[in-house]
Amino acid sequence: MWSYALKRAGTTAVTLLAASVIIFAFIHVVPGDPIYVLLGDTATPDQIDALRHQLGLDQPIILQYLNWAGHVLEGDLGRSIFFQAPVLSVIADGAETSVLLATMTMIWVAIIGVPIGMIAAVRHGTWLDQGLSGAAMLMASIPTFWVGLYLILIFAAWLGWFPSSGYPSVFEGGLGNLRYLILPSLALAAPNAALILRLTRASMLDVAREDYVRTARAKGIRPWQVVRRHILRNALLAVVSAFGFTFAALLSEAVVTETVFALPGIGRLVVQSILRRDYPVIQGVILVIVVVYLLINLVVDLSYRLLDPRVELQ
């Protein structure tokens, strides 16, 4: 187990290193001189010279990278041109919304996707299964922003049950503010619940083909006991690990949903920073999301291995 964990952590570190080179290069390949990119269009020649010297942009590119990576490891992701504040604190401001939105989305995904997937698997091959699987494929084919706009139209504009946009922090307004996240999390949950539904179904059908399930049936254990004890437990392992990946992917998938509902999260921050040409913020968000994504994948992989020792390192 430990050698596996070390190997896996090593791969993650190498991937992260390579990804960091790409992310570092980002600021050098966006249109325009990085200095203008960092200072904005209104910089004076003095400021430009000062920053060029300060950042060491006259140095070889390798040194520049090491310099940048050193700062990043100390938590310094640069300064936002628009906010005139450290990028890390700008991102931290959006983190509450994004993490809460992703968490609520995962709750919907779990309570919609898993039980319906189970029903489809148990009723495998019937019209019910075909209907549910077809519905899941339809859900995965609907753009989240379209669902979001319809939810706003019906539940905010017509019925007035939920607010249509924005999100005031729960730390200031209390837990009641979570109602601002109900419609966005539902919109974001739709395609992801569909994927989890299909995965739950597929993985239960996989397990149902195992020898020990046949043995259990042959012993005369009641069918629903076989499903509960033998199939479900083992099938849910794959599902739970997919939860990790989905959560990580949600942080970036939320870009569109946060824009529709005007939520002050990381996703909307990216879109606004693109429109404002605030490149250091875009770079910082990409870095943070990639790191979170890789770390969650690592944790999921390791816990999967811990729970199911049969899983081998490829």
Add this chain to the structure above:
Amino acid sequence: MSRVGATLWLQPFMARPIALAGLGVLLVTVLAAAFAPWLAPFDPYAIDPMIRLTPPNAAHWFGTDQFGRDTLSRVIHSARMALLIGSGVVVFALATGVPIGVLSALFPRLGHLLMRMVDVLMAFPALLLALGLIVILGPSVANAILAIGVGYMTTTTRIVYGLTLRLRAETYVEASRSMGAGTVWLIGKHILPNLVSPLLVQASFVFAFAQLGAASLDFLGLGAPPEIPSWGNMLAESRTFITRAPWLLFFPGMMIVATAFSLNLVGDALRDRLDPRFRQVFGEKG
């Protein structure tokens, strides 16, 4: 061959009426795109302030938008953009993914390096990667194709790599090699022909998800220029008027859903027809 081939390919759809319906929707979309100027009742760019935001009626079946432009005509013309982006992304993903995947599987040393690079690219979530590329390249139709395509290049490469590894281990490939067949012969005679069906499956899924990706980029104002009719652009514009003119929200969205759903149905039907050994290479997401 052609008649036998056609019945063979239609076979998975015959058993499933819904997949056949999906094929029908796609055919209609292609026809709409091809004959848009003749099918559209009005000029999609023609502005008429007198009839702005009119609900669907006998003259304007899908109503009009905030400039008095005919929604039906714009929906029909948008099919062109949808097909352009979708086929562009598919061509890009296949043109890059197939050579990289095949060569990686046949030359393990090179393959190890290339597949590691694919892993690195896969560390970037697809939409984030697309947004980053749009920032670098600037928003345009061609760049949207490229930005979305890179995300599917990686998945296509992985699938082709997995399939080619399996094929390479087949007895007939071994036999051919031991009789002195060169790499080019192996690729042309044994590998590529066997990749055609699984790649057709992959192409339908990529086409479907490219629709959704392009719609997202358009909606964020980072895809096709706003004056070009596309379903995503139409939805982005409809946002301001959703309570006053809900029909502007309905029709373009329905078209995105109809095409993406149809492509998924077709891909699913084709996948079930695949050789079982190849089927497991495809995850649930395609």
